[in-house]
Amino acid sequence: MQDFDIKRKILSYDRAVPRYTSYPAAPVFQAEFPAETVTGWIDTLKDGSHLSLYVHVPFCPKLCHYCGCFTHITSRYAPVEDYVHLLRREISKMGARMQNKHVVTHLHFGGGSPTMLLPQDFRLLMDTFREFFTFSDTAEIAVEVDPRHMNEDLANTYGDVGVNRISLGVQDFDDKVMETVNRVQPFDVVYEAVRHLRAAGIQDFNLDFIYGLPYQTVRSMTRSMDYALLLKPSRFAMYGYAHVPWKKKNMRLIPDESLPNNDERYDLFLTGSRILEEAGYRSIGIDHFVKDTDDMAIAQKDGTLGRNFQGYTNIAPDALIGFGVSAISQYPQGYAQNTTASHSYQETVLHSDLPPISKGYSFKGEDIARKSIIDQLMCDLRVNLFEVWASFGHDLSKLDDSLSLLKPFIADGLASLSPDGVLQIAPEARQSVRIIASCFDEYLPPIETTQRHSMAV
Ligand SMILES: C[S@@+](CC[C@H](N)C(=O)[O-])C[C@H]1O[C@@H](n2cnc3c(N)ncnc32)[C@H](O)[C@@H]1O
Numbered sequence: 001m002q003d004f005d006i007k008r009k010i011l012s013y014d015r016a017v018p019r020y021t022s023y024p025a026a027p028v029f030q031a032e033f034p035a036e037t038v039t040g041w042i043d044t045l046k047d048g049s050h051l052s053l054y055v056h057v058p059f060c061p062k063l064c065h066y067c068g069c070f071t072h073i074t075s076r077y078a079p080v081e082d083y084v085h086l087l088r089r090e091i092s093k094m095g096a097r098m099q100n101k102h103v104v105t106h107l108h109f110g111g112g113s114p115t116m117l118l119p120q121d122f123r124l125l126m127d128t129f130r131e132f133f134t135f136s137d138t139a140e141i142a143v144e145v146d147p148r149h150m151n152e153d154l155a156n157t158y159g160d161v162g163v164n165r166i167s168l169g170v171q172d173f174d175d176k177v178m179e180t181v182n183r184v185q186p187f188d189v190v191y192e193a194v195r196h197l198r199a200a201g202i203q204d205f206n207l208d209f210i211y212g213l214p215y216q217t218v219r220s221m222t223r224s225m226d227y228a229l230l231l232k233p234s235r236f237a238m239y240g241y242a243h244v245p246w247k248k249k250n251m252r253l254i255p256d257e258s259l260p261n262n263d264e265r266y267d268l269f270l271t272g273s274r275i276l277e278e279a280g281y282r283s284i285g286i287d288h289f290v291k292d293t294d295d296m297a298i299a300q301k302d303g304t305l306g307r308n309f310q311g312y313t314n315i316a317p318d319a320l321i322g323f324g325v326s327a328i329s330q331y332p333q334g335y336a337q338n339t340t341a342s343h344s345y346q347e348t349v350l351h352s353d354l355p356p357i358s359k360g361y362s363f364k365g366e367d368i369a370r371k372s373i374i375d376q377l378m379c380d381l382r383v384n385l386f387e388v389w390a391s392f393g394h395d396l397s398k399l400d401d402s403l404s405l406l407k408p409f410i411a412d413g414l415a416s417l418s419p420d421g422v423l424q425i426a427p428e429a430r431q432s433v434r435i436i437a438s439c440f441d442e443y444l445p446p447i448e449t450t451q452r453h454s455m456a457v
């Protein structure tokens with residue numbers, strides 16, 4: 001198929017769908033979910049389970065207008081320091097409940113901006129984790145870094161306490177784009193951040209880029225990617241800008257006319273991905289690009305690549321435990337989300353034995369089979385539908401609705417379905433993965449109801 005033809009077809013299906021970092025997606029979670037259900041899930045984890053821990057740091061000194069993350073803006077350190085105290089309580093209570101029976105294979109600091117934490121507070125958190133949890137020798141310890149906050153002291157602290165992977169928020173290198181989104185961050189700021197981190201012994205780093213930002217053009221994207229390659233990162237993430245101004249007021253500060261339309265967004269992604277592929281990065285899922293030697297490329301070849309709230313992962317834990325406001329946990333039985341209300345978080349962490357849960361979801365019916373299909377499509381662009389369905393003992397006729405939703409994509413050559421049930425998305429139709437995966441989503445509202453998600457392309 002010609003490039004133009006495939007683009008036209010992909011764009012004709014564009015609609016608002018989840019990013020499928022969970023299935024069902026977070027808007028389906030139930031309010032006032034009982035925390036006792038979650039403690040039951042924690043207590044029934046098998047001894048020796050592998051844990052992935054996530055810490056949410058909901059503070060930034062300045063608001064980026066495109067930001068979709070859960071964060072508060074503060075120029076004072078006192079609230080951050082108080083929050084560290086609460087996090088330590090939450091970590092120690094969870095640790096005491098788990099009685100050191102499990103092994104941590106992954107710890108991720110996200111936000112907001114974890115780089116708001118002063119070196120002594122970052123150390124305190126790491127000490128608390130190590131006091132209450134056993135880490136595997138090869139555990140990945142990752143931090144989302146705002147390059148504007150990085151300095152020698154912070155980089156050395158990260159190196160000292162065992163941080164071995166960094167994700168740097170770059171977004172773009174174009175001055176006009178970055179000024180419009182209220183994030184002035186010239187190349188030399190990112191360069192210096194990388195230099196400090198490498199000098200501290202941290203070699204594995206990822207650069208986060210966003211396509212679809214105001215005033216981005218194919219030309220500006222080409223220049224930004226050329227700059228980015230000078231930094232020789234091991235991975236790139238190229239996220240599609242999720243514009244949800246009805247949910248995030250800060251996005252209303254971005255003038256509508258400055259935003260690329262979906263035709264232009266498509267070209268921006270294609271431009272970025274072609275440059276990265278020509279530079280030797282392999283495309284993973286919908287938005288990652290990694291060197292062939294990277295753990296994520298190896299996981300994809302082995303068929304062990306997974307997807308969770310942090311996006312793609314080469315680490316397949318038995319449970320993911322989230323700490324801090326808004327953090328989401330995943331257990332074999334379902335999801336649990338911590339409250340987003342600071343006061344309620346504080347009250348529960350200080351005065352209750354239960355985790356500070358507000359929402360959650362218990363898997364039921366065909367959820368896990370559908371989740372497995374969606375995860376495999378998002379990771380590998382391929383899944384044996386009949387095999388997955390049979391492995392959960394479900395009746396094949398229950399897949400009929402999804403199979404009929406798939407038909408137009410197959411007729412248009414964006415995907416194929418073999419007689420034995422192998423669904424394969426065409427590599428050139430990668431940008432329609434979320435939309436094709438949504439054929440298996442039982443909870444997706446019809447197109448005409450209120451929009452909850454960003455557009456897929
Ligand atoms: C928590 S931030 C990273 C750490 C730090 N706060 C920073 O911005 O450098 C996580 C990443 O989410 C991505 N992101 C934030 N808002 C987004 C949006 N609306 N659409 C797509 N990606 C977004 C950005 O690439 C950002 O680097």
Ligand code: SF4
Binds near residue numbers: 060063
């Ligand atoms: S993108 Fe990062 S620095 Fe900017 S407001 Fe969001 S979390 Fe904070």
